Every structure is written in structure tokens, then in C-alpha cells.
Amino acid sequence: MTQNDVRHVIIIGGGPAGYTAALYAARANLSPLVIEGFNWGGQLMITSDVENYPGYTDGVMGPEMMADFRRQAERFGAEFVTDDVTKVDFSERPHRVYVGDDEYRSETVIVATGASARQLGLPSEQRLQGRGVSYCATCDAAFFPGKHVVVVGGGDSAMEEATFLTRFGREAPRRRHGRDVGA
Ligand SMILES: Cc1cc2nc3c(=O)[nH]c(=O)nc-3n(C[C@H](O)[C@H](O)[C@H](O)COP(=O)(O)OP(=O)(O)OC[C@H]3O[C@@H](n4cnc5c(N)ncnc54)[C@H](O)[C@@H]3O)c2cc1C
Structure with a gap:
């Protein structure tokens, strides 16, 4: 697909939620575009041992797990833009999603931009x-x-x-x- 084509689905966010949505959408032949953010992988990229995700019997390092999630979605055809969305326009269809001057259009948009811990600053x-x-x-x-x-x-x-x-x-x-x- 080129940037001018209207997508079935754009997913904003490259954490566990975004990659899970991408995997499901890709396997449903919806050719999702994941605008995963500059900090792709999300919060688990700053995590060491993760022990509570099924499938990793011996635990896994957060960044390794997120690379697995990403690769799995990619395997079924998800495409990625590793940058932050700067503006959206959901007032009409197709919806518009902007990364700087680049415009992407899509019938649906899944927002999975997550959260970040508020730190003390010490x-x-x-x-x-x-x-x-x-x-x-x-x-x-x-x-x-x-x-x-x-x-x-x-x-x-x-x-x-x-x-x-x-x-x-x-x-x-x-x-x-x-x-x-x-x-
Ligand atoms: C230190 C730490 C340890 C943790 N350990 C565990 C654990 O062991 N087990 C566990 O179950 N949970 C753990 N968590 C919680 C877990 O990380 C979160 O529940 C999970 O990451 C939430 O996933 P998410 O996809 O909703 O959001 P996030 O992981 O927050 O991902 C959001 C994504 O959206 C992207 N994004 C944000 N704004 C934009 C934008 N404008 N344009 C494009 N992309 C954007 C970000 O770059 C990021 O990639 C931990 C959290 C922290 C901080």
C-alpha cells in the first residue's frame, strides 16, 4: 500500500496493546499500519524480568518480549512507522492521522497510546x-x-x-x- 491509499485500520501505539491489535487485524487480512511511536515497545522496554505473561515459562526480559510481539504482527503483514503521531482528525471518514507533514487515511483507527509512570525525578x-x-x-x-x-x-x-x-x-x-x- 502507498501512503495515499485509504487503510482499513491504523493502530496508534507500539506497546503490548498496539501489537496485539496489529496481530489480530493482520490475521483478519486488514493490512494494518501501526504508527508505533518513537518509543516503540512501550513501557515494557524499561522492564527487566516479566514473569506474568503466559507462554514465557522461565520469564522474559521486557524488550525481548516486545520484539517478539512486534515480529509476530509483522509476520502476518502488519506495517510499521516508527514515529509519533502529531495530529488526528476523526471528524469525518476516512479518518486522518498525521506524522508531521505526512498524512495517513483510514476507515478505522485504534488508539493504543498507553501510559507512562509519573516519576519522582530523583x-x-x-x-x-x-x-x-x-x-x-x-x-x-x-x-x-x-x-x-x-x-x-x-x-x-x-x-x-x-x-x-x-x-x-x-x-x-x-x-x-x-x-x-x-x-
Ligand atoms: C517499570 C515497569 C515494569 C512493568 N512490569 C510489568 C510486568 O512485569 N508485567 C506486566 O504485566 N506489566 C508490567 N508493567 C505494566 C505494562 O508495561 C503496561 O501495562 C503495558 O505496557 C501497557 O501496554 P499498552 O500497550 O497499553 O501501553 P504502553 O506500553 O504504554 O505503550 C504505548 C505505546 O504508544 C506509543 N505512543 C504514545 N503516544 C504516541 C503517539 N502520539 N504516536 C504514536 N505512538 C505513541 C508509545 O511510544 C508506546 O509505544 C510494567 C510497567 C513499568 C513502567
Whole structure:
């Protein structure tokens, strides 16, 4: 297909969701174009061991898994643009998706642009990522049995993660406004 052709489906995002959509669409003969973003692979590209995906009995490194996902979609004919979408126009059909000055048109668009963890911005945070600093309790709690675990944050997500962690970590001192409130 050339860039001027109207596609059946464009998928925006190259994380697990985008590549899964691409695999299904490609196997349905819909010739999907995946505009996977400059950071193709998504959040799992900054992850070391992944142990909770079926099919990887011994676990897998995040980047390796994402390369597998991508290759599997490619095998069935998915095409890729490794750049960020800068603008969309969904007001009429075909929908329009822009990467800078390049315009792509498609009957349907699947948006799978994911999320990113909000970091504290400490210099040590990056260095210790995957070595004690984690952004997902259900993903990583099992790596820290019996350890003291601190959750940063006080919203719904923090409470959810903390509740899950109670099955793994040890009790840590609780502090509010910088003062101890119990142990
Ligand atoms: C450190 C860490 C460890 C984790 N470990 C695990 C684990 O062990 N097990 C587990 O199940 N989950 C884990 N997770 C969570 C998991 O990574 C996410 O649930 C998953 O990646 C979400 O997939 P997604 O495809 O929805 O989005 P994402 O992975 O966020 O991918 C989004 C994609 O969209 C692209 N994108 C964004 N904007 C644009 C744009 N404008 N144009 C084009 N593309 C765009 C990005 O470049 C990226 O490729 C972890 C997360 C982190 C941060």
C-alpha cells in the first residue's frame, strides 16, 4: 500500500496493546499500519524480568518480549512507522492521522497510546529502576518477599498497590506530613 491509499485500520501505539491489535487485524487480512511511536515497545522496554505473561515459562526480559510481539504482527503483514503521531482528525471518514507533514487515511483507527509512570525525578530513581524501584505492584511484588516496601503516593492507585503489597512485603513505618504515625 502507498501512503495515499485509504487503510482499513491504523493502530496508534507500539506497546503490548498496539501489537496485539496489529496481530489480530493482520490475521483478519486488514493490512494494518501501526504508527508505533518513537518509543516503540512501550513501557515494557524499561522492564527487566516479566514473569506474568503466559507462554514465557522461565520469564522474559521486557524488550525481548516486545520484539517478539512486534515480529509476530509483522509476520502476518502488519506495517510499521516508527514515529509519533502529531495530529488526528476523526471528524469525518476516512479518518486522518498525521506524522508531521505526512498524512495517513483510514476507515478505522485504534488508539493504543498507553501510559507512562509519573516519576519522582530523583537521580537515584533511574539507577535503581528494576533493582528495587518499581512502578507496578502486581508485576513486581513477588520479587520482594519479606522486604520493607514503601509506596509513594496517597491516591486510589497508591492504596490499591499498597493493599496488594500487604501479601508480600513487611510492615514499614507509616509517616504522615513527615511525622511517624505508627509502626
Ligand atoms: C517499570 C515497569 C515494569 C512493568 N512490569 C510489568 C510486568 O512485569 N508485567 C506486566 O504485566 N506489566 C508490567 N508493567 C505494566 C505494562 O508495561 C503496561 O501495562 C503495558 O505496557 C501497557 O501496554 P499498552 O500497550 O497499553 O501501553 P504502553 O506500553 O504504554 O505503550 C504505548 C505505546 O504508544 C506509543 N505512543 C504514545 N503516544 C504516541 C503517539 N502520539 N504516536 C504514536 N505512538 C505513541 C508509545 O511510544 C508506546 O509505544 C510494567 C510497567 C513499568 C513502567
